[in-house]
Amino acid sequence: MAAGVGTLNVSSNQLKMAVLKACRGIGVPVAQAQEVAAAIAASPLALNKLLAHLAKPISSASFDFSFGVDVQNAHLLRDFSVCADAVSQGAVLVILRGVAKCDVTQALAQYHGVSAEMDNGDLHVAPHQYPAQKSGRCKVDPDDWRRLGVYAALTYVPETDASRLAGAGAGLTDND
Amino acid sequence: MKDAVIAEAGLRHSEEVMRLSRMGAMFPSRLSFLRSLTRRLIADKSNVSRHHWDMDVEGFGTAVYSVDLGGHTYSLFAITQPLDPDMRTDRVIAEAWDSAFVLYDGLPNALEIARLSKNAPLQELGQFTQKDLCLSRANKSVRLFDQIVTSLRNGADLPMGMIQDIGYLMRTTAVYGNGKFGIADRSEIDARPGLQGPFMAEMLTVWLIRTFTHDLVEHVGGGKLPDHVKRQLGIGNSTGLGMAPFLVSHPLLLHSWMICRETALARVRVTEFGLDTAVQLIDLSRRAAQHLLEWNIADPLHHARIVKLRREWAGLTCGLTAELLMAEGALDRLLLQSVAGSEDLQELTVSWMIEPFGDLVDGLTECMANPHEPTLDAAMDCAELGSALAVHCGYATAVDFTAPHATEQFWYVSESKLEPRIGKRHTEAGADRESPLDITRQIHSLxxxxxxxxxxxxxxxxxxPQHRLAVQRVQALADNPYSEIRDNLVDADMAPVDMLRCKLSFFGASKFDPKSQLWTRITLAQGAPLASDLAAGKVWDDWWLPVSAP
Structure with a gap:
């Protein structure tokens, strides 16, 4: 199903929270996950492409600061933030090696106020200005939503008898 | 903070204020959100209308109430249905309730009432639209509801003792807003007059539910309750761990709430006032004493605190005269005297002192909303961050996280019920999926x-990259000193109920009734004006700490 022609109507906050959990589920640090979530909430058409990034395993990236920032083995959802930071601090050449431009790179670029364009097979991040974004209610593909939920579920802890009885909040009976 | 007119030196220090034990001793104040809402309803001369009432003799059916606020019309849709007692639970995991509610944007037509009738009882599993602003559910206080119905049907005396002890006909087990389960995002309404403040839509929902519970018991009982009895009947709430993460996840909002309260206190400490205000303070001190006497709960530890507080309050306020209170610096001296007592005494004193000074402090409520979250100051260098850690984060860096008790607990979301829980890290599985509420530990690690x-x-x-959140939070502390809870939220001794009480006191809750360290029952809107009071112009903003009717 093409992105944006979905049938599930979700609130912006619902989408944001689901993306946040999904990113955390695959190991994206929480601050970066929050930034991805805000970016996707503002650009919900990027949800479908986000799933591909969520499927990629996270491993250590390597950074070379000799001529700006040159990132090898980047995971877009974790490492775009620091590239945007670098651009904001005047780094001229900021490159994510082997990362392709997609809806998610553009959503993140808009969120951070930078551009993200391909050059010689790598993603180059540079200063850019966008009009203010506003998140709102959106339609999503139900299958995308389900798949997002699978990643979000990676943050959930299976229940035990002990956790159900001792670890939860309010009481089991309300008949008083 | 837009209105910090008092120099920070006059504020209580964040190291003192933001400790869990003190947050767990807070009382409602005139800055609490329900108070702000009722002041707004009074100012707007808001009128509540019951547009729809389709109830059978047992009180099962649907109802719609509408109210105009800030130039918009909002409606409470209510549905009640029979509930097997086995299904009646306070837990957020419940699947059926005595009643379900939606705060609706506008006035629902028949088609919308049909939609809400189908979906509201399903709660989390229902399908909602941007017309649905809040979603809630409640269970009856069966003992009190049935007793009042019996009294009304028989023309017998009302059970005033039970009314005083319980204080509500229904208690909500959740009031959802801001886009949860597909309802409207807060951003859709946060610029509307009357709803700009934190949780205003949720408070409006709660206040209207209270109105509905009064009508429902009168309908089933076939008689009228006197207004003074209705004012005694607020709306209960049962709150568990689900509410706690909010304070950690919204640090700048927490700062705004706290600094408004501390600024109010700082203003009051140095203000001069006349005889009327002094007399009001004495009257309020007596009301507080009565409230404490009427606040009786089953939990022995928390009840012991109340008993101690009664003694301390008497010690602090007995013998007060208007002349003594009007002496220069009297309130400041009283606050300093309270420091010799418990944190319960100190925080009750704070709420008491603020109460008569609406002209001085009510404007602060306009500063309590804060949509911002911490962002990274990428220009800071490592040395500067090190200094910030040294200046602002001693509470975190001093913790010995190699000690098992310092990491004994962990927060998580359960897979089967999607509810927040707390586990024991060293004996239970799941810590690898921990919810990131361990900010103190993250700052320590940074x-x-x-x-x-x-x-x-x-x-x-x-x-x-794992330290990005901690860096943001440390950076935020420099300008937002009340943004962090200055305690270790995974320590063996950490009591979540302290976080719940802090947040609930800002809502305006009273009669805290902790059932464990994990959850509490409370009463909201007890003593608040009724919808009929608004209509009759009999309105007042004087319901701090509810007491039984004379």
Whole structure:
């Protein structure tokens, strides 16, 4: 199903929270996950492409600061933030090696106020200005939503008898 | 903070204020959100109308109430249905309730009432639209509801003792807003007059539910309750761990709430006032004493605190005269005297002192909304961050996280019920999926990794991406000193109920009734004006700490 022609109507906050959990589920640090979530909430058409990034395993990236920032083995959802930071601090050449431009790179670029364009097979991040974004209610593909939920579920802890009885909040009976 | 007109030196220090034990001793005040809402309803001369009432003799059916606020019409849709007692639970995991509610944007037509009738009882599993602003559910206080119905049917005396002890006909087990389960995002309404403040839509929902419960018991009982009895009947709430993460996840909002309250206190401490205000303070001190006497709960530890507080309150306020209170610096001296007592005494004193000074403090409520979240100051260098850690984060860096008790607990979301829970890290599985509420530990970890690094912080974060959140939070502390709870939220001794009480006191809750360290029952809107009071112009903003009717 093409992105944006979905049938599930979700609130912006619902989408944001689901993306946040999904990113955390695959190991994206929480601050970066929050930034991805805000970016996707503002650009919900990027949800479908986000799933591909969520499927990629996270491993250590390597950074070379000799001529700006040159990132090898980047995971877009974790490492775009620091590239945007670098651009904001005047780094001229900021490159994510082997990362392709997609809806998610553009959503993140808009969120951070930078551009993200391909050059010689790598993603180059540079200063850019966008009009203010506003998140709102959106339609999503139900299958995308389900798949997002699978990643979000990676943050959930299976229940035990002990956790159900001792670890939860309010009481089991309300008949008083 | 837009209105910090008092120099920070006049505010209580964040190291003192933001401790869990003190947050767990807070009382409602005139800055609480329900108070702000009722002041707004009074100012708007809001009128509540019951547009729809389709109830059978047992009180099962649907109802719609509408109210105009700030130039908009909002409606409470209510549905009640029979509930097997086995299904009646306070837990957020419940699947059926005595009643379900939706705060609706506008006035629902028949088609919308049909939609809400189908979906509201399903709660989390229902399908909602941007017309649905809040979603809630409640169970009856069966003992009190049935007793009042019996009294009304028989023309017998009302059970005033039970009314005083319980204080509500129904208690909500959740009031959802801001886009949860597909309802409207807060951003859709947060610029509307009357709803700009924190949780205003939720408070409006709660206040209207209270109105509905009064009508429902009169309908089933076939008689009228006197207005003074209705005012005694607020709306209960049962709150568990689900509410706690909010304070950690919204640090700048927490700061705004806290600094408004501290600024109010700072203003009051140095203000001069006349005889009327002094007399009002004495009257309020007596009301507080009565409230404490009428606040009786089953939990022995928490009840012991109330008993001690009764003694302390008497010690602090007995013998007060208007002349003594009007002496220069009297309130400041009283506050300093309270420091010799418990944190319960100190925080009750704070709420009491603020109460008569609406002209001085009510404007602060306009500063309590804060949509912002911490962002990274990428220009900061590692040395600056190290200094910030040293200046602002001693509470975190001093913790010995190698000690097992310092990491004994962990927060998580359960897979089967999607509800927040707390586990024991060293004996239970699941810590690898921990919810990131361990901010103190994260700041501690940042402080461990930072030494030896130089240059801009964004380069440090390239190598240590896991510290980005901690860096943001430390940076935020410099300008927002009340943004962090200055305790270890995974320590063995951490009591979540302290976080719940802090947040609920800002809502305006009273009669805290903790059932364990994990959850509490409370009463909201007890003593608040009725919808009929608004209509009759019999309105007042004087219901701090509810007491039984004379």
């Amino acid at each position: 402080a461990q990794d930072l030494p030896g690094h130089t240059g801009p912080i964004w380069q440090f974060l390239a190598y240590f």
